[in-house]
Amino acid sequence: MTSVAGPIPRRERARAATVDEIKATALELMHEQGTTDVRFTDIARVMGMTPPALYRYFADRDELLVALITDAYNDLGDAVAAARDAVDEEDIRGRWIAAAGAYRQWALREPQQFSLIFGLPVPGFVAPQEGPTTEAASRALSQLAAMFADASRRGRLDPPLVRTVPDSLRDCVAEEQKFSDIAPESFQAMLHAWASLHGITSLEAYGHLDWMDPEARDALFLGQVRLAAQTAGLPADRDAAATEVDPAAVPGT
Amino acid sequence: MTSVAGPIPRRERARAATVDEIKATALELMHEQGTTDVRFTDIARVMGMTPPALYRYFADRDELLVALITDAYNDLGDAVAAARDAVDEEDIRGRWIAAAGAYRQWALREPQQFSLIFGLPVPGFVAPQEGPTTEAASRALSQLAAMFADASRRGRLDPPLVRTVPDSLRDCVAEEQKFSDIAPESFQAMLHAWASLHGITSLEAYGHLDWMDPEARDALFLGQVRLAAQTAGLPADRDAAATEVDPAAVPGT
DNA sequence: TCAGCCGAGTTACGTTGCTTCACTAAAGCG
DNA sequence: CGCTTTAGTGAAGCAACGTAACTCGGCTGA
Structure with missing residues (x-):
């Protein structure tokens, strides 16, 4: 639906992919550990990154959680x-x-x-x-x-x-x-x-x-x-x- | 019911009181903050103690939580x-x-x-x-x-x-x-x-x-x-x- | 083409909270 | 009165959050 607005914003797709990967990794870790707790450190480690890198995508842990909650509502x-x-x-x-x-x-x-x-x-x-x-x-x-x-x-x-x-x-x-x-x-x-x-x-x-x-x-x-x-x-x-x-x-x- | 078993174990009553105070303080803090998160640091501060003192009563945060959960079941x-x-x-x-x-x-x-x-x-x-x-x-x-x-x-x-x-x-x-x-x-x-x-x-x-x-x-x-x-x-x-x-x-x- | 920009990612660092350890001091007990 | 037991403290290690300054590589516009 937004594909007409511009010449396919190239850079943003990589970014969106990373955001998705972060969220997916967070869910994966929550699933493994059986809690709703997520450590930025762990997410970063699984993704082969250092923790501070995640702050490019989410201002803090809360913002990631908000995103996950929104997704969850939509999924359900x-x-x-x-x-x-x-x-x-x-x-x-x-x-x-x-x-x-x-x-x-x-x-x-x-x-x-x-x-x-x-x-x-x-x-x-x-x-x-x-x-x-x-x-x-x-x-x-x-x-x-x-x-x-x-x-x-x-x-x-x-x-x-x-x-x-x-x-x-x-x-x-x-x-x-x-x-x-x-x-x-x-x-x-x-x-x-x-x-x-x-x-x-x-x-x-x-x-x-x-x-x-x-x-x-x-x-x-x-x-x-x-x-x-x-x-x-x-x-x-x-x-x-x-x-x-x-x-x-x-x-x- | 246990008052006959011994000469009223004096020391243990103070201990039990402290345990109760810790649990009560934990609940109070959870209530204030609206979460099930409890910081040992905060409990200690409210009680006028240093955090390590709490370890005399609970081996770790989990043990306190177990106690709180048990109490909750009984309360309900x-x-x-x-x-x-x-x-x-x-x-x-x-x-x-x-x-x-x-x-x-x-x-x-x-x-x-x-x-x-x-x-x-x-x-x-x-x-x-x-x-x-x-x-x-x-x-x-x-x-x-x-x-x-x-x-x-x-x-x-x-x-x-x-x-x-x-x-x-x-x-x-x-x-x-x-x-x-x-x-x-x-x-x-x-x-x-x-x-x-x-x-x-x-x-x-x-x-x-x-x-x-x-x-x-x-x-x-x-x-x-x-x-x-x-x-x-x-x-x-x-x-x-x-x-x-x-x-x-x-x-x- | 190339100079510069922009953003992803890193290292280094400060802070906070959990937890351990060694120690002090006070209370109970013979 | 001296021994034991135990509450509590201060110092310290560790892990995670979050910030700041820096690096590097790709994209862009003259």
Whole structure:
């Protein structure tokens, strides 16, 4: 999209490549060490550079973290959107389950990035309230919301199990014109579904379900997600709608 | 309880007091700075000591963190248990809501401790798989489980919305003799409820619901928790049972 | 072509925090 | 009263962050 603006800024591509390599190396190290801690020294060593060289690309550790957090938001949003869009638009519940599965798989695959987004700020790092992260922050939620909005527009949303919406919450929703396509009670149901998904995901990602077999964790997750779908009024596909919520009937995540 | 064992070990009490002061100071600093990072230097300065003195009490920063994590587990478990037991045993759903509210309030009050338990290991800190934390780790969950077990023993558990339990999950539950009082489907429902509670709690504790008014957050939480209760088969109290799930009808958390 | 610019990267350095070690001093105990 | 035990200190090593001054190589414009 920016390729027209100039004669392919040559120098900048090398720079961008280095920036990407730094971020990739940082993620790699976080992955190896299992923490969100990154030492500039280590990144530099892996990249065959000396630590001060990194300051050409990031003013300090915080700036690198901000970049990583922004990327993480985008990654998660993309993963969720891709999984969702891979399922037939008519299969409302199938889309939700696919999106939820992507959310989970991403978290399990990249617990550090998940932690960057959904955990406490990294030690010594003050979250920039006004910054590039804020904009990207709602992307994952937006992907879920878009799904509800689509379904709503098609008239495929059933009333959720919780039909009453307290005034305070209703007012809040009204202010978010981005979600104006969704009825307040469905918006509330979406938040409930998201929280439910997020809860099972973070418990698993942080090892609090390690006492269960992997298959049991799969089953628990599917049950949770299908339960959320049902209570949120996401209609089951014709095939699956016959019985009660039944995680075992769904193919593995 | 140990006061009989000896002539009141004088010296050890001062030591225990210092240990407590160190932990309290660490928490205070974490609270001030909003991170789970603790600098030995700062703790020492606040306490009017030099940093090396702390090594008389904790071998290193990790050991202090382990102690803090253990305390956090116990604190949370105690808070949940206390809130639960403050409600009439007959009011099954009321006990759940009280316990859930305590879980949430504790997390909001002590986000750093919450993060210590439910987040990624702190940078440079390797979670001791075999250690004092493991034992205390399941206490919060145990408190919730105890509630379900009580209700089950009294025959006050309704069948949950999700009645099918995949074999893999069923096998898992069977191995946990601690939970033998609970039917597998109710155990599954309890995990679903816990995940749901944990999700809404951690989203809020980490600021991902900051775009909502505080009252709206209260309402959303109550809706989530009551929804979880309903789907898990926790019977509503007579008074509240009349209508649909209605968060607005419940007094503020 | 070449003089100069620009930016990547380096070495050297100051600072801070973790941790060890050797030592002091005070409190308990026989 | 003298021994032991232990809290605490100062000095020092080490590692990581971050700054500053310098080098080097490629690009650019007259």
